[in-house]
Amino acid sequence: MTEHNNSHPTSSVDQTIARILAADEATQQKKPTRFVADEQFRTDPSSDNDPRSETDPSDDTDFNDDVRRSSILDGPARVLADDEGHTEHDGDQFDLFERRRLRRVEGLSTELQDVTEVENRQLRLERVVLAGLYRGGSAEEAEYSLRELAALAETAGSTVLDGFLQRRSTPDPGTFFGSGKAEQIKEAVAELGADTVIVDSELAPSQRRGLEDIVNVKVIDRTGLILDIFAQHAQSREGKAQVELAQLEYLLPRLRGWGESMSRQAGGQVGGAGAGMGSRGPGETQIELDRRRINRRMARLRRDIAAMKPARETKRANRRRHAVPSVAIAGYTNAGKSSLLNRLTDAEVLVENALFATLDPTTRKAATPDGLGYTLSDTVGFVRQLPTQLVEAFRSTLEEVAAADLILHVVDASHPEPEAQITAVRTVLTEVEAHQVDEIIVLNKADAADSHVIERIRRREPHVAVVSARTGQGIAELKQAIAEAIPRPSVPMELLVPYAEGEVVSRLHAQDAEILETSYQQQGTRLSVKVGPALAAELGRYQVEDS
């Protein structure tokens, strides 16, 4: 056993102490969250392969310090604006409280029993610095994306200290940002006392390691962060299994890079003498062992998830058999999907001003104004660059959306970039083959939105409803629009149901029949109805001649 059994650079005592001191200092100064422009990017030889900065002087304004700071200094990302105006429709706020409370627990046990547990636990991000790359002139878009990353990071329970954007035509294969820029990030990290850098892209395993070697703190990417949030929020057995599968899929090729936790696993026997920078972490044998265990675990999870599917399929088939129309609510995360479900059905689903509050699909009964029943399901929210591992793992959940008769595509009309969100959502819908389902664009948060934005989208989209789940504005119209869009029972029937079989009548009321006329006769209840074809077959024995 060597003394030097953990070669992670941050484990050096000196550095740890320096980091703690810097953190202390930083808390005393208590800087507000801000992003700063990368104003020196043009003079950095390691970062500038982009000819535009030479030839296009108008670009300079993009990097004008004042411009960037003024737009960025106004606090944390606006999606997480200090806005907790809950209504009585907002569901289980105790759940919300619990979730927050749990999230703040620090200092997880280091006694890891199973390698797969490593990644299922919170990444323990606390004080983070964000960094992103963009090409060409679209600084604004990169900034929105970084703001969203800030919101994601806060949702995961961390404090965002600062953010950096760099323009660069292609990422550096070794360190993503190039070593010069990475050094600058390192300086900021030390100055602010950050313990993590989050990069606004998916990094190749080698890039993550390369960057980590320079900045000396943990580096994670957008995908890793989103997976972490999903892991925190998964509730049902199926949801947990799906997230774990996605995490392992993500982790497997990166196994080597998760140095510290893995070498702790391996105890003192590996990574010893001769293990320099870049070769930290467990030795080859341990990695092989971990890899096999992970593969076994993944195989099991796939089996488990497959086994859970039949139950849901039976439910779905049941709905189909009774021809109950189904409406799925889909949309970008935080658009107000759960709020809308609560508004439309008086369900009490958790509403939270956080990203990915809902992971487990909830299905509720609803009815059109004229009494036709349908099901309404809330689903997981989408986000730009939704990790493919998650789309895969959640495929069975997302297929519910594809099987629906109608999609309510909820859009946060008060967001600065609603069109980009619509596009991101449609990309995922296409991936799960849900793009052919009828869709109503529901422009939500109309109470907070700019009317020009609403008009702009109205002109672009054929089928739009403008609502506010908060105030109730437009909800009645939306209910009407749903009633017109869902398939109607089409088989007219005249029924006579004996009084002894009252449950048949209640079923007609509860489910899919359109009841046109009811009268009470000596032999039973006489009904004039319209039903779906499946139910029509079942009701054959009650049918009477039209008189």
Ligand SMILES: Nc1nc2c(ncn2[C@@H]2O[C@H](COP(=O)(O)OP(=O)(O)OP(=O)(O)O)[C@@H](O)[C@H]2O)c(=O)[nH]1
């Ligand atoms: N101003 C305003 N805020 C709203 C409205 N509808 C929802 N919100 C707020 O938006 C935030 C997100 O609402 P949710 O219903 O949890 O959103 P979601 O789409 O289910 O989010 P995820 O499950 O996280 O994907 C909450 O803070 C709500 O209070 C609205 O009509 N107006």
Ligand SMILES: [Mg+2]
């Ligand atoms: Mg939700």
